[in-house]
Amino acid sequence: MLSKWLNVEVEGCDLKDVDDQRQHSDLGAPCGIGTADLEDQPMAEFLKAGKADEIAPGQARRVEIGGKRLALFNVDGDFYALDDTCTHKGGPLSEGAIAGEQVTCPWHKAKFDIRTGEVLGPPARQGVARYSVRVTGTDIEVEV
Numbered sequence: 614m615l616s617k618w619l620n621v622e623v624e625g626c627d628l629k630d631v632d633d634q635r636q637h638s639d640l641g642a643p644c645g646i647g648t649a650d651l652e653d654q655p656m657a658e659f660l661k662a663g664k665a666d667e668i669a670p671g672q673a674r675r676v677e678i679g680g681k682r683l684a685l686f687n688v689d690g691d692f693y694a695l696d697d698t699c700t701h702k703g704g705p706l707s708e709g710a711i712a713g714e715q716v717t718c719p720w721h722k723a724k725f726d727i728r729t730g731e732v733l734g735p736p737a738r739q740g741v742a743r744y745s746v747r748v749t750g751t752d753i754e755v756e757v
């Protein structure tokens with residue numbers, strides 16, 4: 614059951630357990646959380662993004678899964694997934710130059726950490742979203 618593993622904290626509510634918060638809210642307490650809030654949360658799942666042998670070390674590839682456009686990177690045999698859209702003006706990070714654990718946007722040269730999505734150099738000011746990646750057999754799977 615979702616509430617058994619989803620441990621959320623609601624501002625203004627000192628109850629840690631979702632079931633307790635739900636009951637608290639149903640009683641009219643000002644938690645601001647209700648059943649509909651929990652049921653509207655999409656469940657993340659791992660989806661196949663490609664084969665491990667399709668992306669050589671130091672390379673990237675654009676993939677579209679789960680309604681998202683992602684850049685999938687191979688850094689020395691470890692795979693990472695970031696949003697493919699640069700936070701500056703939308704450049705495709707999957708087409709950027711890769712140096713170690715850093716990718717440079719092909720449009721205006723903003724730099725991002727491939728492992729974390731953190732911005733490392735301007736003109737972008739915000740990092741990009743990072744997604745968990747696992748390799749199952751020869752399949753690369755991304756949690757979206």
Ligand code: FES
Pocket residue numbers: 699700701702703704718719720721722723735736737
């Ligand atoms: S679009 Fe990426 S640096 Fe401008």
